[in-house]
Amino acid sequence: MIWPLYLNECVKIFSKLRTYIGFGAIALIIPLAIWGFSVGGSGIQRNLLGQLEGEFLTTGNLANGMWASYTLMFALFIHVPFLITLGAGDAVAGEGTAGTFRIYLTRPISRSRILFSKLLASGTYSVALVFWLGLLSLGIGNIWLGAGDVFVLTGDEILILPFEVALGRFAIAYLLAAFMMLTVTTLTFLFSVLVTNAVGPIVGTMAVLIVSTVLSVLNIDNLAWLQDNLFTTHFDVWQYAFYDPIPWDSIRSSLLNLGTYGAIFAVLSFYFFNRKDILT
Amino acid sequence: MPEAILTTVNLTKRFGKRLAVDQLSLEIPPGEIFGFLGPNGSGKSTTIRMMLSLIHPDAGDVYCFGQPVSKSYPEYLENIGALVEGADFYGNLSALTNLKMLARMNSGVDEQRCLEVLRLVDLESRKDDQVKTFSHGMRQRLGIAQAVLHRPKLLILDEPSTGLDPQGMVEMRRMIQALVRDEGMTVFLSSHMLNEVEQICTSLAVLDEGRLLVSGPVDQYLSAESATLTELQATPAEKAHKILGTLEFVTDLEESNGGFRFRTPHARRPQVIQALTEGSVEIFSMNPVSNLEDYFLSLFGAKEISVL
Numbered sequence: 001m002i003w004p005l006y007l008n009e010c011v012k013i014f015s016k017l018r019t020y021i022g023f024g025a026i027a028l029i030i031p032l033a034i035w036g037f038s039v040g041g042s043g044i045q046r047n048l049l050g051q052l053e054g055e056f057l058t059t060g061n062l063a064n065g066m067w068a069s070y071t072l073m074f075a076l077f078i079h080v081p082f083l084i085t086l087g088a089g090d091a092v093a094g095e096g097t098a099g100t101f102r103i104y105l106t107r108p109i110s111r112s113r114i115l116f117s118k119l120l121a122s123g124t125y126s127v128a129l130v131f132w133l134g135l136l137s138l139g140i141g142n143i144w145l146g147a148g149d150v151f152v153l154t155g156d157e158i159l160i161l162p163f164e165v166a167l168g169r170f171a172i173a174y175l176l177a178a179f180m181m182l183t184v185t186t187l188t189f190l191f192s193v194l195v196t197n198a199v200g201p202i203v204g205t206m207a208v209l210i211v212s213t214v215l216s217v218l219n220i221d222n223l224a225w226l227q228d229n230l231f232t233t234h235f236d237v238w239q240y241a242f243y244d245p246i247p248w249d250s251i252r253s254s255l256l257n258l259g260t261y262g263a264i265f266a267v268l269s270f271y272f273f274n275r276k277d278i279l280t
Numbered sequence: 281m282p283e284a285i286l287t288t289v290n291l292t293k294r295f296g297k298r299l300a301v302d303q304l305s306l307e308i309p310p311g312e313i314f315g316f317l318g319p320n321g322s323g324k325s326t327t328i329r330m331m332l333s334l335i336h337p338d339a340g341d342v343y344c345f346g347q348p349v350s351k352s353y354p355e356y357l358e359n360i361g362a363l364v365e366g367a368d369f370y371g372n373l374s375a376l377t378n379l380k381m382l383a384r385m386n387s388g389v390d391e392q393r394c395l396e397v398l399r400l401v402d403l404e405s406r407k408d409d410q411v412k413t414f415s416h417g418m419r420q421r422l423g424i425a426q427a428v429l430h431r432p433k434l435l436i437l438d439e440p441s442t443g444l445d446p447q448g449m450v451e452m453r454r455m456i457q458a459l460v461r462d463e464g465m466t467v468f469l470s471s472h473m474l475n476e477v478e479q480i481c482t483s484l485a486v487l488d489e490g491r492l493l494v495s496g497p498v499d500q501y502l503s504a505e506s507a508t509l510t511e512l513q514a515t516p517a518e519k520a521h522k523i524l525g526t527l528e529f530v531t532d533l534e535e536s537n538g539g540f541r542f543r544t545p546h547a548r549r550p551q552v553i554q555a556l557t558e559g560s561v562e563i564f565s566m567n568p569v570s571n572l573e574d575y576f577l578s579l580f581g582a583k584e585i586s587v588l
Contacts, residue, residue, distance in 0.1 A: 004384035011381060015372050099368035103426055106332045107385035108358040278334040 002117055005109065009121030013087060022083030022129050030072065030136040034144050037068045065141030066150035066166050072137045073238065077177060081184045081209055082202075083129060088122035088188040089201030092273065096196035101278045115273045119189055119266065126185040127178045134174040152242045159244050173241035176251065180235055183258040184209070186265035193269045196280055231261040283346055285310050285359070285434045285466050286331060290340035293326050293490075300326045302490040303340065308434070308468055313460055315481030315498065316470040317576075323490040324470045325365060328438050331468075332362050344434075358386065361432035361465075363440055367423025371412030375403055375422055378411060379429060386430035397425040401455065417448040424455060428463070435459060438470045449473075453480050474576055486576075508546055513539040513564040514556060523559045527552060541569070 013019050092115070095101045105111065150166040152159045161169060187208060191201035212232040215223060227233050234254035240247050284307040291304040301323040308314050318324050329335040331342050333353050342349045344356040369378045376394060383389040398404045401421035411419065420440060427435055437456070441449045457480055459465045471477055477484055478498065485495040509532075514520040517539070524530050524542060530552065533542040544552055549566070556563055 008381045008384060011373070011377065012370060015370070017372075098370075099366065100370060102334065102362075102364040102368060103382065103423075104385075105334060106357060106360070106362045106364070107382065108354045108356075109385050110354045275336065277336060278329065 001109070001113060002120070005113060005117035006120050009091070009117050010124065013091070013121055013125055016090070018090065019087055019125065021086055022080075023132055025083060026129070026133050026136060030133070031140055033072055033075070034065075034068055034137075034140050037063060037071075037141075038145055062148075062151045063145065064148040064150075065138065065143070065145040066148060066163065066170075067152075068141040068145055069134070069137040069170065070150055070152055070242070072133075072141075073173065073177070077180075077235070077238070080129065080133065080181060082206060084126045084181055084184050085188045085202040085205045087125040087129075088185045089192050089205065090198045091118045091122045091189060092192040092269075093195050093201055094192075094198050096278070096280050097198060099280050101280070105278060111274050112270055115193075115270055119186070119269070122185050122189055123182050126181045130174060130178040130181050134170065138170060150242075154239070154243045159242065161242065161244075169241045169246075172246070173238040176238040176241060176255075179255060180237055180258055183231055183262040183265070186262040186269070190265045190269045190272075193273045193276065229257065231258055234258050283310075284308055284343075285345065286468070287343040287346075288327070288331070288340065289343065291327065291330055291337050291342065292339040293323075293330060293335060294338050300490050301330070301337075304487070304490070304492055305340075306485055306492065306495065308466060309483070310433070310466050311460070311464070312483050313456065313467045313469060313481045315477035315484035316468060316487065317472065317474070317477055317484055318487035320472060322487045324472075324487055325438055326490075327487070328362070328364060328436055328468075328470055331436060332357070332360065332364065334364070358430065359433045360436060361427035361430065361434070362436040362438075363420075363423040363427045364436070364438045366442070367419045367426075369411040369419065369422065369426075372410055374408045375411055375414070375425075376407040378422070379426060382426050382429060389430050393429065397429050398422075400428070401425045416443045417445065420444060420448070420452065421455075424452075428459060428465070431463065432465065434466045434468060436468045436470075439472070440469070441471065441473060441476055449476070456480060509541060509543055509569040510549070510552075510566060511536065511539060511541055511569055512566045514561050514566075515564070516561065519559060520556060520561045523555050523561060524552070527555060 095104065105114065147163055149163055150161045150169075152161065184205065188201045188205045191204035195201065195204070209232060212230050213235075216227050216230050216233040218227075234257045237251060237254035237258070240251050240254075286306075286308040288304055288306045291301055291306075292299075293301045304323070304327060306327075316324055316327070326335060330337045331349075333349060344352060344359060347356065349356050369375075370381070373381075375398060376391075379394040379397065380391060383391070383394055395404065395407070398407050401424050403418060403421055403425065406414070406418065411422065414422065420443070424437075424440070427437070435456075440456075441452050444452060453476065456467055456469065460467055469477065469481060481498050483495075483497050486493040512520065512524075521533070521535075521540065524533050524540060527544075529544055529548040531543045533540060535541075546568070553563060553566065
């Protein structure tokens with residue numbers, strides 16, 4: 001019975017104009033950024049080579065499409081959660097605002113199933129957004145700037161991944177990023193259950209993310225125990241995909257943290273939604 | 281006596297300090313058009329939302345075909361179709377897409393049935409139009425369509441005529457009567473429009489401040505007042521007033537809207553007309569005020585009641 005409900009939710013999400021704001025914003029930013037890399041490519045290359053000077057002999061173009069995609073992941077994953085809230089935040093709260101729960105929840109389907117279908121559809125939206133980002137940045141980047149080996153800085157190490165290896169690493173990185181964004185989705189979803197306006201989940205999620213990120217990066221010893229357990233501390237899990245060798249233990253640990261938070265947010269969403277009085 | 285389709289037992293709901301519904305016990309027998317009356321804010325919508333599990337009661341329970349809905353949720357909703365307050369849909373989707381989405385949530389409802397109910401409410405020609413382009417009346421009709429989509433046994437309608445023009449109200453009433461007659465549905469009709477309830481309902485319950493005031497067959501309340509409130513437009517007014525004042529079966533005489541209001545038994549109305557005519561008074565109109573309205577006024581006293 002979940003499939004028809006999931007189909008309903010996808011129809012609702014993808015028939016709204018606001019759903020495409022995120023996709024549109026990414027489609028606008030990526031070509032602009034790639035254009036910026038192409039214009040300032042020689043300067044960027046000089047900077048990169050400057051770090052290697054005296055130790056390596058480099059040939060070819062380091063500031064290629066693969067490198068641009070890698071760099072864009074850093075920049076955009078700060079902003080993608082905001083775009084996710086636009087879609088997931090509306091999933092429950094939007095129905096409350098529109099009054100459509102009065103026809104939708106008076107069907108012989110339990111609230112838990114309906115909420116689960118909404119969560120699946122919101123997750124689909126978030127994952128689609130992440131892969132849209134990957135598709136555009138790799139596609140446009142490699143077409144515009146050319147494909148090649150990717151030069152990455154991992155912690156204090158420099159790593160040059162051959163093109164064929166890098167493609168696989170990007171696939172892993174985007175999968176990890178999608179998982180991280182699903183945690184953001186469940187947080188937005190929880191706020192969407194708690195309020196009856198579409199702005200509340202956006203503001204609530206962003207507030208939690210900002211506060212948690214600030215706590216994650218504060219250099220205070222007494223907060224170390226907290227920082228290790230904050231989910232925002234693990235938002236950079238995708239970067240592990242570019243380490244050599246890939247630190248699977250660290251990835252497992254980060255996914256466990258993100259998954260636990262996601263599960264808590266989801267369980268709370270179900271708890272509150274099943275007890276919610278529909279007054280609108 | 282056949283088993284009641286829906287029963288509420290000591291249903292209670294509180295919002296903060298305000299008691300919205302207070303130990304409400306109701307029984308909706310099958311085949312009836314059951315009027316649910318009460319002033320605005322009397323707890324009608326809260327009761328309906330509890331019947332539909334949109335609101336959780338603080339105490340009491342709702343029973344559908346004898347089963348407590350707290351145990352038979354959500355399956356019991358297969359037997360119920362509802363239009364709660366305004367008909368709100370996914371405005372950016374077409375009428376047909378809206379119905380198809382809802383059809384996926386009920387077993388045995390296909391696209392043909394969606395088209396059938398659109399035809400029933402005279403919206404088939406607009407099936408592909410976005411609902412946001414619909415008038416209020418069209419949305420209400422689409423609201424009826426979604427409520428009867430899965431052929432429920434009980435149709436719960438919460439103020440279905442609100443915001444409709446007179447023609448729309450007549451159409452709505454005809455539609456409700458047709459559903460009872462042709463589809464064998466039982467209708468629970470919440471309204472504050474007394475003439476609507478009087479015209480189509482067979483039983484009624486009256487709610488005030490969350491408490492049940494009366495409940496029973498409509499006829500019982502229509503015949504309760506032997507002296508019917510009557511409105512008269514006649515000229516010359518002074519002479520009419522003088523004659524009416526002399527008739528012993530005319531009571532509570534007062535001026536109203538350029539004419540008069542008084543109470544008189546139905547059987548005495550010819551004598552009133554005869555007395556006025558013999559006194560050379562020209563009668564433009566003499567009509568009984570809605571009996572139910574009259575009953576309501578006696579029930580609520582000076583309280584303000586929204587009446588159309």
